[in-house]
Amino acid sequence: MDAHGASSRAARVCLVSGEAGIGKTRLLREFASRLDDRVRVLTGECLELGAEGLPYAPFLAVIRQLIREHGVAAITRTLPGDGPYALASWLPAIGEPLSGVDAELGRIRLFGEVLALLEGLATQRPLVLVLEDLHWADPSSRALLGFLAGSLTAPDVLIVGSFRSTDVEGAHPLCELVIRLTRDPAVTSISLRRLSVHEVGRQLAAIHNREPDPHRITQVYQRSDGNPLFVEALSTAEPGDPVPLRSLLLSGVDDLSEAAGLVLRHAAVAGNQVGHRLLSAVLPLADTEAESAIRALADRHLLVITEDGYRFRHALIRDAVYERLLPGERIRLHRGFAETLRDHPDAVPAERLPAELAAHWHAAENVEEALAHAWRAARVAATAYAYDEQQRMLELVLDLWPRAKDPAARLGVDRDAVVELAATACVHSGDFTRGDELVSALLEPAVDDPDGAGDPERVAALLELRGVLRNRHNTSGLPDIEAALALLPSDEPTRLRGRLLAALAHTRISVRDLAEVREPATEAVRIARLHDDPGTLAKALAALGVAEGLETGVDAAEPVFAEATELTQRLGDHPTLMSISQWHGNVLVNGGQFRKAATAIRRGIAAAERLGLIHSRGPALSISLGFALEQLGDWPEAAKVYRDGLSWTAAPLYRIGLLRGLGGIAIATGELDEAQLLATEIDALVDAANTAPTWRVEQATYRFRLAMAREEHDEAETIMRRLLDDFAVVSNSTSGWYVLSLAADLRSRRSSADAGWRRELLALAEPLTIPGRFEAAHRAGFLAAVDHEDPSGWRSAATLWRELEAPHQLGWCLVGLAEALRASGQAAEAIRARGQAADSPPRASGQAADALLRTSGQATDALLRTSGQASDAPLRTSGQAADALLRGRGQAADVPLRARGQASDAPLREAATIAAKLGARPLAERVARLAAQVGIAVGEAPQANPGPGRGLTAREVDVLRLLAKGLSNRQIAGELFISVSTAGVHVSRILAKLEVASRGEAAALAHREQWFG
Known part of the structure; x- marks a missing residue:
């Protein structure tokens, strides 16, 4: 509808089609409400009896509206001549009716007067004429609409007509008009589809x-x-409640023939779809009678004929018919279907048979048969990876259990086993809260009476299950896993202990306590091999692969992951396979193999969708994939991945990671207001979710980056101080080198900082390892920032980031290199000036500078030796740099001023190119400032976004795009996965920046300027 705003300067017609309930009327109402106040909106509705009732019904309604609001004079002023008028035949209040002309001429006069009226009104103010429910339009109204569509020439007139597409088919009288109108280029069509x-x-x-x-x-x-x-009707209804729209949906049912009604009732009992063989077998009708009845139902659009059967046009029509059944009738019909399926099991696909039998026997109130078939259906669902269905069937078993006769004997399991199995299904379906409830109920005796709780191994197994559920929900499962291990003797390598150790390793990975993963994983592998337990072995190897990758490197992790993958594929352990996909990707990221990581994680996401695990595993995989894409500089795709992940989950743990990813991109592109809003949401989630300390490290680093981007260095210093004071947690999360590089960047920028900061940071760095290229690059960046005026350190860091194909990090290193080259040039110039003022070379000052730089270089050298990497480290010591710098006035001391600019030229130009390609505004602005200082032209910084400008951020452009479509704040929040208050803040800022007073004005401006096409 945006394309047909009142600002348009050409007359046109827009046809809006869609099935009943799709939102045609709502769309037209929203469209009208957003128009400028000076636009006149006239609305006429066609009546359902229009084909045989009052002619021109919608147009008559419009004329009455005009007279009611503006009087008869408002109409007659726009009509040609002084009367009489053909329109008076509609409403005598207009004057004497036209007489003495034949019907055809009178019709022509009438149509001409309506045309003149619309065009005359449009000269006063833009006009929108809305005609609703054209599928009910009488023949005269259809003819008048066709005339107006072909005759309107005045500007600022828009006719919008809506019709129900499902009714306008075949021989429907509106079909011909719609076909004819849509051939006209001045007529456009909008077909509303169902929601995804x-x-x-x-x-x-x-x-x-x-x-x-x-x-x-x-x-x-x-x-x-x-x-x-129907979504709106169901939004407040509990599952199984009568649908509020029943009377509407049943409007075409009451006058059906007895046979058609019987078929419809049987079809409703079958469900939303029913196969022809099953329906034929259960109906008490002859074939010809049944076929005639089905054809009548299809003609009324109650049933749709499919390739092998029939389905209701809407599931809610089926529900409405079903709810009308009498209690006894419903039981009888369900029993008939159950008996038919029992006698004709090939009437439905084999995989559907247990579930259908369970449903029909349950509705027929046969508890014993329903229980047995629900148990079988749960097993079938599990083999088909249908974990939601498995959970639903097990919940049905639990519901039937108290009413069944000796259910444990019938099924061969006790109730607690069914509860545990249902909770396990919740792990895979993603219903972590329900799973927690189920297991907690089983653990109540152990909580109430720990000494008399029974078998400690049983309690330990339940604690393990609850720990997994809680860990998936908000990383709070570690205490349960540790409590489970405490119940078992530590010197007995039982299968359960091995499984719990594997679970402990997995949980520590989830809470980012990565330094403590190897020990339990290694012991779990040993115990699993001892007992030939491939399931536990696969899980333990997956965790051990993480430990190897993070502590040793990708090469050491690959064979471990390969063995784990082979085992999980052989066992069909899909959840563990998803964990391997994610963790393998993370290890590849740490190894600097971002493209390979993205490919591996994408395979995991595809598998999660195929296996029905997308809600439980998709969000975590999206966090990992988005991060890899971020490093590669593919920020639009990374943002899409993060938003996809948000659409799959409401779990706070995953939402924190996904929102943080979006926020990181916002910081990098300079959308700092957006980043601040996301930070507020993240803080609220972290506070409410009781997340592990290592997750708070990531929250703090995000806040630090935001403070630095805003140049709020005092705030950044406060955040960093807390991180450094708790550096053990930081290093356990594998964020050590990254955090130290951030700290060094901050301290190097603050001229008033304590000169001892280098010693503090180097001391914290001393015990850190360097297992992968990603960490090595961060370490190189840290060392470069520590000796930030030494170009060699920045060159080494830039080389590593270039090899990793990480353009954003590379760009910042190139800026550091340019600044170091500039600083080195200034030092050399000062030495040269002093040399010209004295007869002797500046040996003393050179020796002092040499000593200072060598001291820093020795500290760096010691750090490299500690990490075991000194022999092959790419860094040169600062002492060597000092030698090159201070080797006499004829060399470094004589570097002219112009040479300094030339030395900074190449890295600055490359950094500018990177910033422009990425849209990294903060980087571009830093480059531009430095380039101006050294006299280098590198081009202008990229605009904040490619949209309408006017100071709008990229996120504000997104909000404006949705606002221009007529979405409310709540709808905008839903589309962009932000809070309603955040959406409101964005809208307020948009109005201020566009200098408009209302949402409607903002939308009109967007349409007028054609910002969104």
Whole structure:
């Protein structure tokens, strides 16, 4: 609808089509509400009895609206001549009706007067004429619409007509008009489609002003088929509640023939779809009678004929029919389906048979049969990776359990085993909260009476399961895993102990306690091999691969991951396979192999979608993939990946990581207001989620980066001080070198900083290892920042980041190199000046500078020797740099001023190119400032965004785009995965920057300037 705003200067027609409930009326209302106040909107609705009732019904409604609001004179002033008028035949209040002309001429006069009225009104102010429900339009109204569409020439007139596409098919009288109109280039069409599952989630979020549960989204999507009206009806209804729209949906049912009604009721009992063989077998009708009834239902658009059966046009139509059934009738029909399936098991696909039998026997109130078939259906679902279905069937078993006769004997398991299995299904379905509830109920006896709780191994196994569930939810599962291990003798290498040790290693990876992973993983591998336990071995190897990768390097991790992958594939252990995909990708990232990491993680995401694990594993994989893409400089794709991850989960742990990824991109592109808003959301999630300390390290580094970008150095210093005071946690999270590089950058920029900061940072760095190229690059950046006026350190760091294909990090190193070259040139110039003023060379000052730089170089050299990397480290000592710098006035001391500029030229130009390509505004601005100081032209900094300008950030452009589509703050928040308050802040800033007073003015400006096409 945006393309047809009132600012348009050409008359046109827009046809809006879609099925019932798709949102046509809502769209037209929203469109009208956003128009400028000076636009006149007239609305006429066609009546359902229009084909045989009042002619010109929608236009008559428009004339009445005009008279009611502005009087008869407002109409007659726009009509040609002094009357009489053909329009008076509609409403005598207009004057004497036209007489003495034949019907055809009278019709021509009438149509001409309506045309003149619309064009005359449009000369006063822009006009939008809305005609709703054209599928019910009478023949005269259709003819008048066709005339107006072909005759309107005046500017500032828009006719918008809506019709139900499912009704306008075949011989429907509106079909011909629609076909004819759409051939006219001045007529455009908008066909509204059903919502995707993602869009259903956004609608639910807007309705409830909060993020809905992903499983609830799926449930509503399946029942509503993506119809917005039905989504809204279901949004407040509990599963199984009568649908509020029943009377609307049943409007075409009441006058069906007895046979058609019988078929419809049987189809409703079958579900949303039913195969022809099953329906034929269960119906008490002859084939010809059944076929005639089905054809009548299809003609009324109640049923749709499919390749092998029939389905309801909407799931809610089926629900409405089903809810009308009498209790006894419903039981009888379900029993009939169950018996038919029992006698004809080939009437449905084999994999569906247990679930269908369970559902029908349950509805028929046969508890024993329902219990048995629900148990079988759960097993079938598990083999098909349908974990949501497995959980649902097990919940049905638990619901039936108290009413069944000796259910344990019938199924061969006790109730606790079923509860545990249901909780395990929750791990894979992503319903962590429900899983926690189930296991906690089993653990209540142990909590109430630890000494009398029974078998410690049983309690330990339940604690393990709850620990896994809690760890997935918010990383709070470590105490449960440790408590489980404490229940077992440490000197007995049992299978359960091996499994728990593997779980402990996995949990420590999740909470970023990575320095403590190797020991439990190694012991778990030993115990698993001892007992020939391939399941535990695969999990333990996956964790050990992480330890090898982070402590030794990618080459050491590869064979470990390969063995773990082979085992999981052979065992069909899909969740562990997902963990391997993620962790292998992380290890590859740490090894600097970002492209290979992205490829590996993408395979994991594809597998998660295929295996039905996308809600439980997709978000974590998205965090890892987004990070790899960030390093490669593919920020638009990384942002898309993060947003996809947000659409899959409401779990706070994952949302923190995904929002932090988006925030990091915002900082890098200079969208600091957006980054601040995201920081506020992240802080709230971290505080509420009880996250592990290592996750708070990442929160703190994000806050530090934001403070530095805002040049709030005091705030950055406070954050960094806390990080350095708790450096043991930092180093355990593998963020040691990264945090030290941030600290060195901050301290080197603060001229008033304590001169002892170098010693403090070097002391903290001494015990850190350098297992991979990513860490090595961060270490090189740290050392370069420590000796920030030494170009050799920056050259080494730049070389490493270049090899890793990490353009943003490379760009900042090139800036550091240019600044160091400038500083070196200034020092040399000072020495040369002193040399010209004295007869002797500046030996004393040179020796002092040499000694100072050599001291720093020795510290660096000692650090490299400690890490075991001194022999092959790419860095040259600062002492060597000092030698080159101070080797006499004829060399470094005589470097002219112009040479300094030339030395800085290449790195600055390359950094400028990188910044422009990435859209990294802070980097570009830093380059521009330095280039101006040394007299180098490197071009202008990139604009903050490619959108409408006017100071809008990239995120504000995104918000404006949605605002221009008529979305509310809640809807905008849902689309962009931000809070409603954040969306409101963005809108307020947009209005201020565009210097407009309302959302409507902002939208109109966007359309007028064609910012979004």
